[in-house]
Amino acid sequence: MGIVPECFITEIVEKDLREGRYEKLRTRFPPEPNGYLHIGHARSIVLNFGLAQDFGGECNLRYDDTNPETEKEEYARAIEEDVRWLGFTPDRVLYASDYFEKMYECALVLIREGKAYVDDLPEEEMSRLRAEGKPSPYRDRSVEENLELFQRMAQGEFPTGSRVLRAKIDPTHPNFKLRDPVLYRIVHAPHYHAGDRWVVYPMYDYAHPLEDFIEGVSHSLCTLEFENNRAIYDWVIENLKGKCGLPESPRPYQYEFARLDLSHTVLSKRKLIRLVEGGYVSDWDDPRLPTLRALRRRGVRPEAIREFVRRTGISRNEALIEMELLEEVVRDDLNPIAPRVLGVLDPLKVVLTNYDGEEWVQAPYWPRDIPKEGARPLPFSSELYIERSDFSLTPPKGWKRLAPGQRVRLRHAYVIELEDVVEENGAVKLLKARVVPGTLGANPEEGPKPKGVIHWVSAHHALPVEFRLYNRLFLTKDPEEGGDFLRNLNPLALEVRRGFVEPSVLQDPKDTRYQLERLGYFWQDPVDSRPEALVMNRIVPLKEGYRA
Known part of the structure; x- marks a missing residue:
């Protein structure tokens, strides 16, 4: 299977090469360096560079830098870095301004x-x-x-x-x-x-066809918004071919495809600039944004973005792609490579009244459906943290977590049952529980079986973490709904929690992606996280309904 899914453009390229219209496929990715690339640009990057790889051709990164008032070296350098991060190496890095x-x-x-x-x-x-x-x-x-x-x-x-x-x-x-x-x-x-x-x-309409012609581009691929501009593209080439040092043939032709449009976000440089300069986000790499730098910092891998482009396809039909599909692709990419570890986002302390000392249990990194080996020692002690939402004084029907008179298993460890609840100012402050003897790693031989399994960490060993939970940037599918898009910003697009994670993460490379069991996929923030002050970004939540 090629990098680019079979589509009308691959059919055009195959026909042109088969009939000898061009000796070699030559494409280009032509961004204007007036901002940072976003996930919408990924479709053009994958299409242009992917076609060159699939058909043994060449693809240049060429800056369409014809507007001195908005363009910066900073943007140009960032664009090349993002292209290479996505996994593509330009045959040449070129500038339209070199052709002035x-x-x-x-x-x-x-x-x-x-x-x-x-x-x-x-x-x-x-x-x-x-x-x-x-x-x-x-x-x-x-x-x-x-x-x-x-x-x-x-x-x-x-x-x-x-x-x-x-x-x-x-x-x-x-x-x-x-x-x-x-x-x-x-x-x-x-x-x-x-x-x-x-x-x-x-102007763009004059410069772009000349850039393509000078570079020997065969197929000039752009989004549908430039469909009417194709007439100028052809006029410029037809009136200048064979003149001012340009060849008579072969000449490039323009083909249009639908841009990638994603729900619950904005893919307009103008709107992204408003978000950044208005202080609604911290910078261009804020993980709430759809920029490639932001997705990279959030923890999304380039493999997932390339697969997202492949799944959404290349066509001339414009459609709004649901954010759920991107999240699904990211989960599918992370699932086989993310070891499972334990963490707690909203800690509630549990004191075990019949357990003294500590022990280390061997806990596998991988579930049974992923055929990988690997385990780590997991510390267990008399004081634990569980997720506050895993306890209820008055549980609803079907509750499968900790509650009065209801046993639960601690993942990889013992079954426990509640003894007492300590409250302060009407809020639960502390739980007292007892370990059911003989239940380490197995269901109890006698008595009622546990209702469910919950995650936990040892209060004596766990590492404090600032967890950053990233949600959708806008409350509505279409941020423009109701007028100014800023009115639909999601106030909970970033939630910060102070919790804990098991100590094994410090022995792993900093760029390790994890699945925190029952919570989602996380990794250490590459900018702010330090061994003595861990910061972990939620890359993507688990699929809805996955958590028991």
């Missing part, structure tokens, strides 16, 4: 051929005339005047936004994108990669 000289030469060719002109209209007036299908009063400038003005624009003689270079196509075209689109604008701002060399910068 070539793009400028091509713009001069279009002007000389009467296919581009300089427009002085204010942006609002230009937008109005385009909407009405009317030409600009500057459309009929002579070639000589347009050449002079554009060269003066490039020399920095005019202020930002005062003039643009437009393609001379058709002001009444039914495809709005072809109504004399803007090719260049003036921006007096330094570029993070190109420096101060330029004050005219190409």
Whole structure:
């Protein structure tokens, strides 16, 4: 099975290669370095790099860096790191800004051929005339005047936004994108990669096809929002192929696929920036966010993200993907690799009245349905912590945890039964219980069998932990429901608990993912956790209803 699931794009690639349209498949992942990548970008990354691997081709990481006002070196470096973390190695790392000289030469060719002109209209007036299908009063400038003005624009003689270079196509075209689109604008701002060399910068619709053509891209893959832009893509290539040093053929073609849209979150850079800059989250790697850096810090593995893309498929049908599917994929990825250990999120102390001293029991890391070997010594003592929610003074019908007159087994250890409840100010402060003799590792031979099994840790040995429980960032599937998306933020997207975990975790590599039995999948936070002050992130909860 290939990295990319069989879809309409793989069929196109197979046909093109079979018929000899291209000698080799060449794709590119072309992010704009104006923010951090999110899980929506993972579909494009897996598609472009995966196709190259599946068909023995090449895939470049190419920064579409044509806007000096929003782009940063910080974002560019983070993008490459995220791509490599996902498991892909670019054949080349390229910059659109390295082609600015070539793009400028091509713009001069279009002007000389009467296919581009300089427009002085204010942006609002230009937008109005385009909407009405009317030409600009500057459309009929002579070639000589347009050449002079554009060269003066490039020399920095005019202020930002005062003039643009437009393609001379058709002001009444039914495809709005072809109504004399803007090719260049003036921006007096330094570029993070190109420096101060330029004050005219190409627009995406002009730059992107040229970048692909220069690099020898065969299949230019983008999301459906650029479907109407394909007409400009083709116009630029058809009018410049064989000119300004560009080949006559083969030329690239654009194909569109549906973007990845996920419930209970936002996949818009603009909205993500509002969350970060507004202080609603701590930073771009806050595990509540859908950025790849945030998912990485939360503990999600790249294998899970690649599998999520594979399961959701590649098509032209736009659909909202439920967060439950991502959670299911993450659980499926972690289940066979996460050793089982014991931890308590909301501790309630239990004192065993008939047990003195301590002992260490051998506890397996893996359940019976996972054929792996491995165990660790688990300390047992006269004082334990159990989960507060595992006890009830007035249990409902069917209760399978600790309660008056009801025995439970401590996972890997003894059966206990309640003797007394110590309360303070109306709240349960402490439980007193007794060990049922002869029940270590087996059901009691006599008397009632335990109703259920609960987890625990030794109060004498357990390590204190700050547990961070990450939930969905928004309360609604569609955060825009009801207006401003910030109004639907989930106030419980992060819950912090002070609990304990068994001491064996300190002997493991810091990046070990665990299943805390009956609680979920966790790992140590890679930024804040230290051996003397453990912090553990919940990567994903267990499947609903899994806990006994």
